[in-house]
Amino acid sequence: MTATVADSLIPYDEIVQEALRAVVGRVLNSIAGTQALPGEHHFYITFKTQAAGVDIPKRLIERFPDEMTIVIQHRFWDLKVDDRGFSVGLSFNQVPSILTIPFAAITGFHDPAVNFELRFQANDEDGVEPHEPADNDEPIAMPVEDGSNVVAVDFKRKRGD
Template sequence: MTRKIDYGNLMHRAMRSLIQQVLEDVAENGLPGEHHFFITFDTMHPDVEIADWLSDRYPDEMTIVMQHWYDNLTVTDEGFAVTLNFGDKPEPLYVPYDAIRTFVDPSVEFGLRFETQEIEEDGEDLEDAAPMAEDVTEDEEPREAEVVSLDKFRK
């Protein structure tokens, strides 16, 4: 078997490391200026910790907003914990980086999306885990940018 560089997984690790660094800075210094985050994650990920009523309400994925009020932001190498307000009810939650599907900071039109990677039983990729940057403006819903397949660059 020929050894290959797994660019898709390397990019995912780098992007998750970027999210960790950003959240560590926010945990230490607070959100600067107009920065705020929309973080969508897989609520079915085995390491996600959310209240039962939230997982019942959001059985597939959930988007949280870190902007005006959040508390107890704790960042580790595996994920982050934060308390957010849901209808005047503070709820703690824990999100591992592997559960994150999108991370968007609309104040600076920055976004990351993690594509699902499926593996066949023999270990071959069924689809690429191609990270994608999103073009996001503050007054609009996130829009998808053009996805470039990594297959173009494989020989």
């Protein structure tokens, strides 16, 4: 009998998810010192608002009790990145706020300028809930068209005989 990924004692799915989240960290770190995005690049980052380590204003948790999407484009400040996550200043309805988001809380990253997207497994069994972009003085996300550069890793474990 041949072993499958679902039978593996090595947590491949967790290793791949962690590596892909590191891509987000590397991208954010590349712009952290400049506080500006090159060309037309901008990022939509979706994360679980109740995940461990997330630190956002209470009014945002009340509005987005499960998941929210932020936009990093023109008006952001104090972007700081470390091995565990990032913090950034954004304005929500003209109220400045600092958000701290661990990479483990991120469920999606999208750069519409080059149609690049990463999607991550949610920590819950049901998968990622639909999200509503936060009203942080930036444009609303457009859906990704078929044929885009979407990287989605979904390790569904089959229970064998």
